[in-house]
Amino acid sequence: MKKHLEKPITKKSIEATVDWLRTEAGARQFREKMERSSKYTAQMSDCMVFEKEALLEPVTL
Amino acid sequence: MSEAKSFEVCEYTEESFKELLISKSDSSSAIIESKQHYEYLNRYLKSSSVQGKTIVAELRYVDHDFLEDYSYYYVKCFRDLERKCCRLHFFQTSFVEEDLVDFLSGKPSQITKESLNDSYIGFIVIKPLPKTVFGRTCLMHYGEKASEYTRHFPITRKYPVNLFGIELSVQTLAFQEQDRVAAACATSALWSVFQGTGKLFQHAIPSPIEITKSATKHVPIESRVIPSVGLNAHQMAQAIREIGLEPLTVNAITEDLFKAHVYGYMKGKIPLLMGFSLYGDSKEGSEPRGKHAVAIGGYSLTEKNVPSYNGTGFLLKACRVDRIFVHDDQIGPFAKMKIDGKPVATIKNGKNSNKYSLSTSWKWADNVTGELVEGRAVDPLLLAPLYNKIRVPYITIHTRVFHFNEFLSGMNLGQGDTSSTSEIEWDIYLSSVNDFKKAFLEKSGAIDSNLMLHVLTKRMPKYVWVCNATINCGEPYLDLLFDTTGIEQGNLLLRVVEYDDEFSESIRNLLGYKDIAEIQSHLNNCDILKWLNTHNRLGVRIKEGKTAEM
Numbered sequence: 001m002k003k004h005l006e007k008p009i010t011k012k013s014i015e016a017t018v019d020w021l022r023t024e025a026g027a028r029q030f031r032e033k034m035e036r037s038s039k040y041t042a043q044m045s046d047c048m049v050f051e052k053e054a055l056l057e058p059v060t061l
Numbered sequence: 062m063s064e065a066k067s068f069e070v071c072e073y074t075e076e077s078f079k080e081l082l083i084s085k086s087d088s089s090s091a092i093i094e095s096k097q098h099y100e101y102l103n104r105y106l107k108s109s110s111v112q113g114k115t116i117v118a119e120l121r122y123v124d125h126d127f128l129e130d131y132s133y134y135y136v137k138c139f140r141d142l143e144r145k146c147c148r149l150h151f152f153q154t155s156f157v158e159e160d161l162v163d164f165l166s167g168k169p170s171q172i173t174k175e176s177l178n179d180s181y182i183g184f185i186v187i188k189p190l191p192k193t194v195f196g197r198t199c200l201m202h203y204g205e206k207a208s209e210y211t212r213h214f215p216i217t218r219k220y221p222v223n224l225f226g227i228e229l230s231v232q233t234l235a236f237q238e239q240d241r242v243a244a245a246c247a248t249s250a251l252w253s254v255f256q257g258t259g260k261l262f263q264h265a266i267p268s269p270i271e272i273t274k275s276a277t278k279h280v281p282i283e284s285r286v287i288p289s290v291g292l293n294a295h296q297m298a299q300a301i302r303e304i305g306l307e308p309l310t311v312n313a314i315t316e317d318l319f320k321a322h323v324y325g326y327m328k329g330k331i332p333l334l335m336g337f338s339l340y341g342d343s344k345e346g347s348e349p350r351g352k353h354a355v356a357i358g359g360y361s362l363t364e365k366n367v368p369s370y371n372g373t374g375f376l377l378k379a380c381r382v383d384r385i386f387v388h389d390d391q392i393g394p395f396a397k398m399k400i401d402g403k404p405v406a407t408i409k410n411g412k413n414s415n416k417y418s419l420s421t422s423w424k425w426a427d428n429v430t431g432e433l434v435e436g437r438a439v440d441p442l443l444l445a446p447l448y449n450k451i452r453v454p455y456i457t458i459h460t461r462v463f464h465f466n467e468f469l470s471g472m473n474l475g476q477g478d479t480s481s482t483s484e485i486e487w488d489i490y491l492s493s494v495n496d497f498k499k500a501f502l503e504k505s506g507a508i509d510s511n512l513m514l515h516v517l518t519k520r521m522p523k524y525v526w527v528c529n530a531t532i533n534c535g536e537p538y539l540d541l542l543f544d545t546t547g548i549e550q551g552n553l554l555l556r557v558v559e560y561d562d563e564f565s566e567s568i569r570n571l572l573g574y575k576d577i578a579e580i581q582s583h584l585n586n587c588d589i590l591k592w593l594n595t596h597n598r599l600g601v602r603i604k605e606g607k608t609a610e611m
Contacts, residue, residue, distance in 0.1 A: 007532060008469040008485060009567045013476050020475030021577050030471050030579050037467040040373060041460045047312050047322075048456070050294075054442065055310075058282065059247040059336050060291035061353040061391065 067120055070158035073113040075103050081118055085147035085187040086194040098195050098238060101393035106151065110204050113182055115152040119224060122148040124186045127196055129268035130243040134287060143189035146196055150224060154180035165225055174227055183231040184222060195238035199231050202359065202395045210364035216257040216332045234358045236394035244269035246354050247292040249390035250334050251300050253356035257332035258446050264304045276300035294336060294442060301446045309454060311443040316400060316417045317371045317380055319441055323360060324379035325455045326445050329491025333357040334444040339423060341434035346406030346413055358395055359386035374470060375463050378488040392422045398438060405437045451524050451545045453553060458526040458543050462487055465589045485538060488529040494521045515599045516558055522546045525555065538564065541589060554588040556600045565598045
């Protein structure tokens with residue numbers, strides 16, 4: 001089994017990808033990956049959340 | 062020294078530098094030797110890439126920033142304080158006072174305008190104060206190599222200098238030490254940041270006293286404003302608003318998030334202000350020593366392979382940032398901070414935790430053991446001063462590209478690739494459209510001429526988010542260009558620039574399978590896939606669809 005592909009999507013790989021997505025297991029595997037990714041992206045906006053106390057502490061050094 | 066004397070010339074040595082610092086300020090040998098700046102600047106001037114040889118002291122120099130501070134505070138002191146400064150110029154070539162006298166008298170001299178300019182390192186203004194003597198400092202930074210994997214200082218600019226009619230210049234970002242009267246560290250960091258944004262966004266650069274006053278105008282502190290004891294994040298943000306820019310505050314909760322923001326904005330020439338808590342590097346854990354602020358002036362990239370963004374399989378060029386160079390007013394200009402992944406045990410309000418940290422140049426003696434403790438920067442908070450039309454934040458673009466990358470790597474799963482790792486490396490950064498088009502034009506010859514014409518003549522906003530994808534260690538794959546002025550919830554994609562014929566054909570082929578729900582559901586929810594499905598490679602719409610045309 002090869003670990004990496006040279007290019008993510010190639011002419012050769014399209015048909016195999018489509019066949020795989022048509023299988024129940026393939027579709028489920030793909031859906032699960034994308035669900036995990038959606039959960040992860042939902043957490044990304046945490047960088048815009050601040051502790052109020054941290055913003056009020058003076059920078060004094 | 063006679064009163065008429067306007068300059069002095071001496072060979073640069075640690076001793077001569079110290080003598081000048083003492084004699085041209087109101088300080089003492091003990092104070093100068095105890096200052097970290099003195100040690101740091103000597104190390105810099107002696108380094109192999111700088112090699113300072115000669116100092117020219119320009120006497121009774123009128124410094125605009127000090128004069129502003131002087132007129133607001135120092136002039137009203139009971140004790141007489143000098144209002145003129147001394148400016149020390151540093152050169153990489155050796156010459157003596159007679160050489161400069163001969164040159165300025167029009168006599169034959171071993172120095173020329175060219176030799177002075179070629180060997181010019183920069184200057185330091187020495188303020189006539191008892192302790193905080195380092196005023197406006199413009200020194201050239203350490204060299205950048207031709208390679209991409211080296212130091213980058215995208216926000217520096219050319220400072221013209223006139224020394225008795227001799228035109229000199231230095232490429233840098235100005236630095237100065239806090240005087241603890243008009244400015245604490247936050248004000249000094251803001252002043253350096255405004256040195257960068259002033260030229261970029263065309264605003265007046267306020268003096269330290271003006272920054273402190275404007276920061277506290279609407280958000281006052283409990284005690285008196287001047288002498289300044291420091292600013293909080295709200296006040297720093299207010300100082301940015303007062304000059305007509307918008308502050309974007311980022312809570313850099315992970316190391317990769319920190320790197321991504323630093324790289325994404327700094328490559329777009331936006332200087333950043335960083336606030337952080339300073340902790341001692343101890344295994345047992347320590348209470349914070351205090352909060353500090355610095356201006357980020359540069360970064361360096363490592364060529365080594367680095368882990369994916371937060372271990373998600375998303376390869377991001379920004380994760381290669383291994384050091385940042387900061388104007389730390391307690392250390393000096395372009396002080397190195399390593400992003401080395403080291404966790405630090407912290408104790409705050411009785412709570413113990415382990416947090417990622419950055420190295421600093423801070424050192425102090427432990428109160429109990431007396432041992433030297435190295436300072437670590439924890440809980441970094443980034444403040445980006447932005448032009449008001451740069452509305453869409455980095456994280457919005459990062460999220461969209463991440464999702465698209467997940468789709469592409471999801472397609473690999475069917476090929477037996479269980480690593481979930483895409484071979485694509487993403488370079489996400491802010492750019493002016495002029496800089497993007499200039500760089501694109503330089504690729505002329507390597508890109509299809511029709512595509513070149515379509516991209517270069519496309520109307521775009523002043524600033525764009527560029528997401529450049531490469532495969533196989535640098536081979537161009539595609540660029541995604543996003544609008545910075547749009548509505549975050551809407552379609553921000555301006556266009557896709559496709560460099561790979563096989564990708565262009567294959568992705569459109571794949572999107573054409575209407576019977577596969579997994580493809581079609583993502584097609585409806587992803588601007589990038591939608592664009593690829595409705596446009597040809599040149600960017601001409603070939604199908605109907607709800608994508609905005611500019």
